[in-house]
Every structure is written in C-alpha cells, then in structure tokens.
Amino acid sequence: MQNDLRAFWMPFTANRQFKASPRMFVAADGMHYTTADGRQVLDGTSGLWCCNAGHNQPKIVEAIRQQAGELDYAPAFQIGHPKAFQLATRLVDMAPDGIEHAFFTNSGSESVETALKIAIAYHRARGEGQRTRLIGRERGYHGVNFGGISVGGIVSNRKVFGSLLTGVDHLPDTHLPELNAFTKGQPEHGAERADALEKIIALHGAETIAAVIVEPMAGSTGVLLPPKGYLQRLREITKKHGILLIFDEVITGFGRLGSSFAAEHFGVMPDLMVTAKGLTNGVIPMGAVLTTAEIHDAFMTGPQNLIELFHGYTYSGNPIASAAGLATLEVYKEQGLFENAAALESYWQEAIHALRGLPHVVDIRNMGLIGAIELEPIAGAPTKRAFQAFLDAFEAGLLIRTTGDIIALSPPLIINKAQIDELFGTLSQILKGLD
Ligand code: PXG
Ligand code: PLP
Numbered sequence: 001m002q003n004d005l006r007a008f009w010m011p012f013t014a015n016r017q018f019k020a021s022p023r024m025f026v027a028a029d030g031m032h033y034t035t036a037d038g039r040q041v042l043d044g045t046s047g048l049w050c051c052n053a054g055h056n057q058p059k060i061v062e063a064i065r066q067q068a069g070e071l072d073y074a075p076a077f078q079i080g081h082p083k084a085f086q087l088a089t090r091l092v093d094m095a096p097d098g099i100e101h102a103f104f105t106n107s108g109s110e111s112v113e114t115a116l117k118i119a120i121a122y123h124r125a126r127g128e129g130q131r132t133r134l135i136g137r138e139r140g141y142h143g144v145n146f147g148g149i150s151v152g153g154i155v156s157n158r159k160v161f162g163s164l165l166t167g168v169d170h171l172p173d174t175h176l177p178e179l180n181a182f183t184k185g186q187p188e189h190g191a192e193r194a195d196a197l198e199k200i201i202a203l204h205g206a207e208t209i210a211a212v213i214v215e216p217m218a219g220s221t222g223v224l225l226p227p228k229g230y231l232q233r234l235r236e237i238t239k240k241h242g243i244l245l246i247f248d249e250v251i252t253g254f255g256r257l258g259s260s261f262a263a264e265h266f267g268v269m270p271d272l273m274v275t276a277k278g279l280t281n282g283v284i285p286m287g288a289v290l291t292t293a294e295i296h297d298a299f300m301t302g303p304q305n306l307i308e309l310f311h312g313y314t315y316s317g318n319p320i321a322s323a324a325g326l327a328t329l330e331v332y333k334e335q336g337l338f339e340n341a342a343a344l345e346s347y348w349q350e351a352i353h354a355l356r357g358l359p360h361v362v363d364i365r366n367m368g369l370i371g372a373i374e375l376e377p378i379a380g381a382p383t384k385r386a387f388q389a390f391l392d393a394f395e396a397g398l399l400i401r402t403t404g405d406i407i408a409l410s411p412p413l414i415i416n417k418a419q420i421d422e423l424f425g426t427l428s429q430i431l432k433g434l435d
C-alpha cells in the first residue's frame with residue numbers, strides 16, 4: 001500500500017519539502033538507523049539528543065516487554081505502583097547531594113511547566129505569594145508549551161503565539177563568538193553576562209521574582225557553553241536575593257557532558273532540575289523534575305488528607321516508562337557510559353576542531369560528547385547552507401542536526417573512536433562540497 005503522507009502534520013518540520021522527498025527510518029540498532037531504502041545511517045545526534053545508550057538496547061527493550069505484560073497502566077493520582085518509587089529513588093541517588101525528590105512528567109516541555117509552577121507555588125506556600133516573575137534567557141530553549149516559550153528566547157518559537165505569560169524577563173545569552181570562537185571546552189569570556197541579573201532584579205524588585213531558569217549548556221540554539229564562572233555567578237546572585245535557580249538539564253542530563261548532570265559537572269547546585277530525554281533513552285516518553293527537600297517540604301503542611309500540589313499528568317510515572325527508566329539507568333551504570341563519554345572527550349574535541357579551516361566554518365564548540373560547527377550563512381538565505389549539509393549527510397549515511405546555520409552533534413555515548421573518525425570524515429567531505 002502506498003504510504004499516504006498527507007494526514008500527519010509533522011512537528012518542527014518543513015512539511016512540504018519533506019513530503020516531496022521523504023526521509024524515513026524503519027529500524028535501528030546500536031549506533032545506526034536503517035532507512036526505508038535499506039541504507040545504514042550513523043546516528044550523530046542520539047535521535048533528538050535522547051538515545052544516549054544507543055538503539056534497541058536489549059535490556060531496555062526486554063524491560064518494556066515484561067512490564068507491558070505485567071502491569072500496563074495504573075492510575076497516577078492517589079494510587080501507586082512500585083517501579084515509579086524505585087525510579088524516583090534511583091534518580092535522587094544519582095543527582096547531586098541535596099536533591100531529594102522527583103516529580104514525573106512525560107516530556108521536557110512538561111517538566112519545564114512543572115518546575116515553573118512548583119517555583120511559584122513554593123514561594124506562595126512560604127508566604128511570599130508576590131514572587132511570581134520568571135526570568136529566562138535569550139536563545140534559551142525550554143520546550144514548546146506556553147510557560148516554556150515565555151521564558152525561552154528563540155524568537156521563531158514565540159512570535160506568532162500571542163502574548164504568552166506576563167511577568168517574564170530575559171537575561172542576555174552568553175554567545176560571544178568575537179571573543180570565544182574556536183574555544184575548546186568552556187569559553188574564557190562572558191561570566192559578566194550573569195551580572196545582567198542584578199539589573200533585572202533592580203528593575204523589578206527581588207521580592208517579585210520567583211525563579212531564574214537556564215540551560216547550563218544551551219543545546220537547541222547551537223551548543224552555547226557557559227563561560228567559566230558564569231553559572232557560579234548566577235547561583236550567587238539568585239541565592240543572595242532568595243530567587244530559585246532552575247537548571248534545564250533535558251539535554252545535559254544523563255551523561256552528555258561525561259557526568260550524571262551538568263550541575264555536578266560544573267559544581268553548581270540549582271534548586272530544581274528539569275530532565276527528560278535520556279531518562280528513558282528516549283524510548284518511552286518520560287520526564288522528571290528533581291527538587292530539594294526544602295522545596296518539597298514547604299508543601300507538606302496542612303491536613304494529611306488534602307492534596308498538597310494541584311498538578312500532575314495522566315501518565316506521570318507510567319509503569320512502562322518507569323520500567324524503561326530503571327533499565328536505562330542500569331545500562332548507563334553497567335556499561336560505564338558516562339565514563340565512556342568523559343574518556344572520549346579529548347578525542348572528540350580534537351576530531352571536531354580538525355574541521356577548522358574548511359569552507360564556511362566560522363566557529364567550532366565542544367564539551368563532553370557534544371559539539372557544534374557554525375557555518376557562515378548564505379547572504380540573504382539564512383539556514384539554507386546548514387540544511388543542505390543535513391540533506392547531504394543523510395544521503396551519505398550520517399545523521400546530523402541543524403539549527404539556523406549551526407550543525408549540532410551529540411552521538412550515543414556508546415560511540416567508539418573509529419565511529420568518531422567516520423562521523424567527522426563524512427562531515428568534512430560534505431563541508432568541502434557545500435556552495
Ligand atoms: N528543555 C530543553 C533544554 C530541551 O533541549 C526541552 C526542554 C523540551 O523537551 P521535549 O521533550 O518537550 O521536546 C528540550 C528539547 C534540537 C531539539 O535538535 C532539541 C529538543 C527537542 C527536539 C529537538 O535542537 N530539546
Ligand atoms: N483534556 C481533558 C479533556 C482531560 O480529561 C485530560 C485529563 O484527564 C487532559 C486534557 C489532560 O491530559 P493529561 O493528563 O494526559 O495531560
């Protein structure tokens with residue numbers, strides 16, 4: 001039967017271009033996808049930054065199979081099942097000291113909404129109900145729901161969607177290519193960009209601000225690394241003014257930087273952490289918001305029979321997602337995948353920076369097993385050059401991701417040196433052939 005492509009309105013996709021020349025995956029295993037025409041494609045992006053343990057991981061597949069046959073679904077409100085509790089405990093154990101509770105969601109976007117709501121409600125529970133403002137950052141990505149796009153700073157994700165949340169302000173981004181281009185690892189310049197927070201606080205009054213939300217490393221807008229000292233400064237300023245600090249670790253969590261979480265990697269402890277993606281290896285939708293005891297306990301007052309937080313999803317802590325999450329965390333540990341990412345960091349770094357000097361390359365950035373190659377846009381046709389690189393790579397058997405004119409790379413943490421060589425070998429051929 002001819003596959004009819006009309007009905008499916010695809011997310012974040014050039015629908016007409018796609019449907020004129022579709023790209024379909026029909027299978028996956030380990031580091032590779034298989035296309036509908038039978039070609040192998042090396043996964044340079046862990047799907048969408050989520051399949052950190054590689055594809056069709058046998059232990060995860062088996063855990064899902066078993067759980068589906070044992071307990072398919074249990075009501076999420078006022079009823080429990082053991083695996084959600086086990087997973088919450090495992091998450092809290094692997095998170096930095098001080099994180100003691102997990103609230104389950106089904107995506108990064110839902111985790112963001114949950115964290116923002118908890119932040120506002122927390123202040124109210126403590127008698128500071130006037131703290132409702134939220135501060136995000138330019139070029140930040142916090143998913144696509146209304147709270148997330150309000151604090152987010154990607155113009156095209158915001159501008160056609162009306163007035164958004166009120167009471168939101170934005171820090172400047174930390175991308176300073178004129179000072180930091182081609183830096184290996186964390187850039188030297190830009191920590192002072194955190195001082196803009198003091199100005200925002202002076203403008204609105206600290207007593208009106210609930211939380212600051214940032215990605216410790218901004219992934220979606222093209223791998224923007226935090227300058228040395230920047231996150232520390234944000235932490236000092238927020239603490240001084242009684243403002244919560246939320247790290248959106250949807251991409252940086254679960255090994256991407258060679259450690260469990262960016263909070264641990266950078267030695268900066270937020271009040272809330274937003275996670276998703278790698279939590280279940282991307283196999284079953286799931287997210288989690290991780291919090292301190294101080295935040296959780298502020299809600300645990302009043303009569304015992306009353307609901308403390310009026311928030312949650314039909315699928316919060318879904319049994320099959322919980323089973324997938326437990327198996328995923330076991331695989332990360334058994335296979336030492338975070339350690340593998342850390343061990344490969346310098347090899348990865350040298351391999352990506354070897355592309356310096358190729359046509360149109362204006363910056364290269366890296367950390368852990370993540371990297372970006374920024375291209376000079378074609379005059380009058382921004383994004384066209386990078387999108388062409390994406391199409392050429394797909395044809396050449398390599399999956400990359402592009403945002404604007406930036407190529408972003410984030411392979412599964414099971415990658416080896418030969419596959420890193422293959423990835424950058426293919427990519428350098430493609431860059432040489434671009435208009
Ligand atoms: N926060 C951050 C930091 C993210 O990176 C989300 C929230 C939203 O998660 P969900 O699960 O609702 O998509 C994300 C997601 C890309 C790309 O290639 C990035 C994301 C999703 C899809 C594509 O830039 N990040
Ligand atoms: N819309 C309607 C009509 C519902 O009944 C529900 C949940 O019961 C929702 C939306 C929310 O769905 P979810 O809990 O999956 O986010």
